[in-house]
Amino acid sequence: MKKTTINILRYAIFVTLLLVILLPLLFVLISSFKSNDEIFLNPWGLPERFDPESYITIFVTNDMLRYLMNSIIYATITCVVVILASAMAAYAITRMKWKYSQLCMAYFLMGIMVPIHALLVPLYIAVARMGLPGTTGLVLVYIASAIPTAIFILAGYLKGVPSELEEAAVIDGATVGVLFRKVILPILKPSIATVTILTFLGVWNDLILGLVFLFKDRTKTVQLFISQYSGANYTNYGNMLSSIVVAVFPMILVYTFMSEKLVNGMMQGAVKG
Amino acid sequence: MDKVMRNKKVIIVFIAPAMILFTLIIPVPLVVSMGLSFFKWNLLEAPQFIGLDNFIRLFTKDAIFLTSVKNTLIYILLSMLFQLPAAYFLAILCTRGKRFERLVRNVMFLPSVVSGTAVSLIFYFIYHPEVGIVNAVLKAWGREDLVHMWLADEKTALLCVCIAVAWQFIGYHMLIYVTGIVAIPMDMIEAARIDGAGTWQLICRIITPNMKPVLRVSLVLIVTSSFKTFDAIYVMTGGGPAHATEVMASHMYEKAFLQQRYGYGCAIGLILFVCCLVCSTVIQRILRDKE
Structure with a gap:
């Protein structure tokens, strides 16, 4: 009862x-x-x-497709570079034998503690002074800020994998390059998926970096585009709402199909980071 | 094998890309930022060294900064209050892994993958004085007296922002706790049950003591991310009305990028960094594993 x-x-x-x-x-x-x-x-x-x-208006008049594409492009480039650079570094740290590998790991991990706000001004000045396009600067910052967590996850995973496969490959005469491409990257696959999820979400959902680095309207990200609807002077609610739906829809779609993977990935990022 | 793995050149090639990108974009700017915080600089004129003036001004003359610190602290407290106990309770309610529970977990987590900007806009619309659902419900319920400009009233604005943020992240913290509960060995729980422990005792004596690592994670995350909060404020209130929701990050953005006071902005950014560092160290100390 x-x-x-x-x-x-x-x-x-x-x-x-x-x-x-x-x-x-x-x-x-x-x-x-x-x-x-x-x-x-x-x-x-x-x-x-x-x-x-309102959906027709935001795509035809406001060109929302462009902002969606921008976000996808920035996020994809970031993911590719982060995964390659971090996988290489994680490999060097966990498998190769050198004196400073642990120190190097600690150095990268420190980066997790630094809030991006403390770096915005020097980064903005550097990008402006060097005459770099805002988009390049932005993607570089996305990449660098995703590297510490990525190395942490990849190195943690690689540590738990026995190195027999690699030894067999070396005996067969594989060079380090081949070893990395043919053995290490496939081994790392599950943790690469995690890193991809975390990195892609981080870029897709970012607002403050976009605000600081992007000025040209045609380079703006989705978040930047929808953030323009806030504030009392905007009163076309239909456009505002359909833009939110379009901005949120891809994430919800991805989530419904691979929720377990996303949840696990984000939990790994949280609990380990 | 050993020879391959000791080759200095190979090691350098593998570590260099990540090392260079990271060093140039995180540690170097951090050091530059520390330097810049001693200068007055608007990028148009030459930078002018002013020693600790930026910091002194922040704490003695900048009333808005002090308000923003106070609001940030309130924001942290409210976020903890709204999110953590509820998340803890729901996690305990939701760990038997039945199909319906899995659905609840997945739906609860859903808002965490949505951007803060979108969530803030959704709630901006929900709180809207004319077209928002909150006021519509109150009118339909016959409580016209409670109808309100939720985000435009100094008394309710920050509270409303925190509710929106809680809606987004309760599921996230709940899932962190679920990971912790699932990690507790089943036989430990079984043994306690056989010894006649009730649910309440189980929660207090077995589950909670074993939750230290995940509690640590969730506390560090909620405190540091609340210190850094920007999107929700920027989108929902813009720091208003009359700076009633101004937080440290929004104040920093305003000073550095809208008023072009770069050195001053660096000083605020650094204070933010120190706050995050101190708080997460303290939390980790208090909840460290006894080993």
């Missing part, structure tokens, strides 16, 4: 939780199909007719 009561209570809590998390998202999704007048007159309830007009 007591047990059923507790179970009912548990499920009641669970259902409430699901509603609390999902209703705000649903509310935004539904409202995004309403006309501006209807958003005022009929704040809740379904729209009288599903009107995709």
Whole structure:
């Protein structure tokens, strides 16, 4: 008897939780199909007719596709460079024999503690002074700030893998380059997936670095684009809402298909970092 | 094998890319930032050495900075209060791994993969005085007296921001705790059950003492990320009304990048860095493993 009561209570809590998390998202999704007048007159309830007009506006007039592409490009470049550079460094630190490998690891790990805010001014000045395009500077900063966590995860994983495969390859006459490409990278695959997830999310969701480094409208990221809707002087809510939906949709889509992987990846990043 | 792994040239080639990128973009700017904090510089004129003036001004003349420190501390406290106990409770409720629990876990975690900017805009809309759902609900409920400009009122703005942030990250901390509970050996729990421990005793005597490592992680994360909070403030309130939600990061952005006071901005950034460093060291000390 007591047990059923507790179970009912548990499920009641669970259902409430699901509603609390999902209703705000649903509310935004539904409202995004309403006309501006209807958003005022009929704040809740379904729209009288599903009107995709604001979606057409943000893609045709506001060129949202460009900002989505920008974010994807920045994130992809960052991921590729971070994975290559960090995998090489992690390999050198865990497998190669030299005096300073532990010191080197500690040096990279210090980077996790430094908030990017303390570096923004010198980085901004350096990029401006050297005449680098803002986009290049931005991607370089994304890369550098993702490297410590990446090395930490990759090195941690590699340490747990026995080195027999590598030894066999060396006996077969493989050079270090071949060894790295043909043996180490495949071994690292699961942790590379984790690093990719963390790095991609970090770049995709960043706002402050974009604000500091990007000035030309055509180079802006998705987050930068949607952040323009905040502030009381903007009153076309249809456009604002559909832009949010478009900015959030890719992440939610990816999450529904690989939630376990994403959760595990982010938990590894958190618990280890 | 040994010979290959001792080749100095190979080692340098493998470590160099990460080392160069990292060193030039994290440690070097940090040192430069420390130097710049002793200067007054707007990039147009030559930098002018002013010693500790930036820091002295921050703590004696800049009332907005002091407000921002106070708000940051309130933000940290409210975030901990809103997120950690609830996350802990839900984690305990949600560890038997049945299918429905997995669904709850995954849905709870969902907002963590959404950008802070988007979440902030969603809540900006929810709190909106005219079209927001909060006021619509209050009107429908007949409590017109509670209808409110949530984000434009000094008394409620910071609280509302913290609620939005909590909505986003409760699931994240919950999952951290779940990892901790799952790591507790099953036979330890079984043994306690056989000895006749009730659920409450189980939570207090077995689960909580074993949660130290994950508690440490979640505390360090919530404190450091709250010190650094920027997106939520920038998007929802812009630091207003009348600096009632100004936090250290938004103040730093304002001073350095909108008012072009670069040295001054560096000083705020460094204080932020020291705060994160001190707090995470203290937390790790208090919750360290006794070994």
